[in-house]
Amino acid sequence: MQIQSVLCVCTGNICRSPLAEGLIQRDAPTMKVASAGIGAVVGGKMPVPAAAIAEREGLALDAHRGQQVTRPMLQSFELVLVMEAAQKDWLCTQFPESRGRIFLASHWTGGEDIIDPYRLSDDIFESAYAEIDKGVAQWLARLQPAGTGKHGTG
Template sequence: MKSVLVVCIGNICRSPMGEALIAAALPQLEVASAGVGALVGQPADPLARQLMAERGLDIESHRARQLTNLMCQQADLILVMDEEQRLLINQRHPLTRGKLFRLGEVARVDIPDPYRLGRPAFEQALQLIDAGASAWVERIRKLS
């Protein structure tokens, strides 16, 4: 496995945090993020940047990107935040079958969008993102 793509809706809250956590744990992989309805060019949400900084991870340079067919083709693993996104991407990008999963797949949980909901919602989302990222990192390490 060489590349992981983390996807949410706007690519400013959940997926940049997931990208940062996985990239820090697996520096040998190419880890990126995108959104199915990205706020293209926007930086990560201030709360996402703050929570990552508190963990020693810098996402200040992040800019939101729209998910493309090419990104889906190039990624070895695509991790989304919820079942709705998984179904949408499967429909729009049929080549993702077999490599498209929820970040919270192991725990069978969707990760709610904290956008505009304040720090407690971001902390809850980050807790789920961290648990999901850790589970996937462990799986990827076993496969490598």
């Protein structure tokens, strides 16, 4: 699968989707990547637990601010990764032309929803991040040519 661009989507675009975006930026630096929310906290910063994870993991997200997903945004990406089945359903209803490009971030790791850690404990943030990391790693292993990036083989 040759994909050059990925949009990561969650609810508020301040916790899960920016972490997924940061992982892809770090591990596949030549890939076009962005994130957005279906009910975005527009202009919002990442909560402290998410920002701490990003800093610890070397994800360049200091300047991240929440943004709302739009039709032009969706149309400019080849693959859209969502964190929950309900987000996929919403996007497919609102933007049916993008239906074939929208998948769960956890598609290759069991297809379960990744819990929204917003306003929950640091442990929940860590658990959500671990699931995002696993999902992104599996996507990148399938998207990148052999021998490229952190998750390539060869």
